[in-house]
Amino acid sequence: MVSEKVMNSRAVLRKELREARRALSAVQQEEAARSMAVQLNSLSLLDRARNVAGYLVNDGEVNLKPYIDSQWQNNPSKQFALPVLHPVRKGHLLFLFYSRHTRLVRNKYNIEEPALSCQNVLPTSQCDVILMPLVGFDTKGNRLGMGGGYYDRTLAFTQTTSHSYDQLVSNKPKLVGIAHDIQEVNSLPIAPWDVPLDAIVTPTRTLLFDNA
Template sequence: MQVSVSPEKQKARAQLRKKLREARRSLPDEQHENAAQCIATQLNTLPFVKTATTVAGYLVNDGEVNLKYYIESTWQLSHKKFALPVLHPVCKGHLLFLSYTPDSLLINNKYNIEEPVLSCEAVIPVTQCDVILMPLVGFDASGNRLGMGGGYYDRTLSFTQRKLNTQSALNQHTPKLVGIAHDVQEVDALPTAPWDVPLNAIVTPSRTLIFTKP
């Protein structure tokens, strides 16, 4: 079934996206550095993140919270794997997740964002990720996420919203989805779209919000 949003809501989302991107980019370097440290501390104390064996995340771009300290902490644990998203070479508009280690070779994709060089041996199926740390442009206290507008995460993770009406679906592992953001990116209420995938949690430098998804 095809879904859409009104032109008015599309305009509101675009305007909000521009405003919030400017807000996070304008934060001073010292605040970005502090945010990176605080986020690492918060993630390392969040129970379902601590017990996860495979965590996917992202490399910083466009003023996002830098995950560098958290990534480094996972590399120090032999039982933990870290993965990064890669633009899917076949399924347009979707993401693949590849293992990321200190030895991984990186290239810039078409959006000038670093990602691992594609290797079949390094692919980690999304259903094998215990937690996915997602960048966002804006969020609200209800767990809604506004992304960059490309829809890559929403398409890739749409399976998490399907009704579990078959035995195979019941047996399918669903990752916990965690939005990562600066506090300045919070708004009272986001103009949502039907394809938006809600989050299990949002972590900012100052707090962690936990949501119960249906």
């Protein structure tokens, strides 16, 4: 059980950090996106990955398009996917393959996502790396998301110790948080459902954790 005090603390922090990243100028956002591409292109766990899930920029997040575009140009064997709100399992995500030719639609949050197509679904357990947007983070690898719990529910299988999930867990994706440097805090109030990260990347540095 998470106390009301912790939940209120998370809500206040989430509001402050979202406002801070939205306040970044267009020039600052463009520079952050270019620097992020450099950081990600030098990350070895991404270099080894074939299937990479990312996201399309929203609400002041770091834009991944320069990184994705550079990979499309220089590493065409790497496949990308984007999250889609699950049409059946409320509060969960699906990942659909994403290319230059993917038709995009806007979901209920006004975020672009691939038009739903069953043949384009990439099972979550087959993602080698998932690049996740963060609202806040600390240097211990704790993350604060938007509050909807979509990633935590979708990725809960990576935390199970059930024998029936042994194969899935052995193939679980590496989870990489993406954030602006201004989104770092000294310590985050955490909740038991928070899924830990393998790495956090900002435009200026990369933090790797024990399981990365």
